[in-house]
Amino acid sequence: MDEGTSPALIVLSGGPGGGKSQLIGDLSRDPAWVGRLAALPEAISLTHSLGLSSSDKVFQRAMVHVQMALEDGLSRALTEDDPRIVLCHRGSLDPLAYWLDRGWPEEEFFACTETTREEHYRRYRAVIHLVTAADGAEEHYVMWPHAHRPERPEDAVRLDRLLEDVWRGHPRYFRLDNAGRDWQAKSLAARAYLAQVVGL
Secondary structure (H helix, E strand, O other): OOOOOOOOEEEEEOOOOOOHHHHHHHHHHOOOOOOOEEEEOOHHHHHHOOOOOOOOHHHHHHHHHHHHHHHHHHHHHOOOOOOOEEEEEOOOOHHHHHHHHOOOOHHHHHHHHOOOHHHHHHOOOEEEEEOOOOOOOHHHOOOOOOOOOOOOHHHHHHHHHHHHHHHOOOOOEEEEOOOOOOHHHHHHHHHHHHHHHHOO
């Protein structure tokens, strides 16, 4: 979605356990944001239901195109004068981090998905990177079976760094780490940046 078009698509990215789902929940309960946003679910649950293996390159290709389809479908459903922004629980370029984590070449990702990095960047008004709790708030990082994430803390940090590499070239990339912040402070900082981006 190009800059200036409606609705504004905003990515929530970051390593496992960064607070993406929790932030969406906070926003849905915040009177200042009620009625101002629509939140898309993670594309991975739909992609897993296709019976594809995550160790196969076609899985990441499917992730990209399922994500884009969800975004495009909701964008078409909302009218031009609809004030809501669209929060994307991960964006169409997040799969590149998981691709790189498997040691596959970056240029092959773009060839496989028939996209460019610039095309991915143009889709989104902004990217909010919520750093994994495994980096700086380790006591709050929860794994399976207590949470739906299998990654060990060191794996979560590695993925977080790859996601930073993937997104940091976006002109409105905002990285929100855990240094000196509890969750409330991190959530408030994310909401303040979000308000700035959409002009609230």
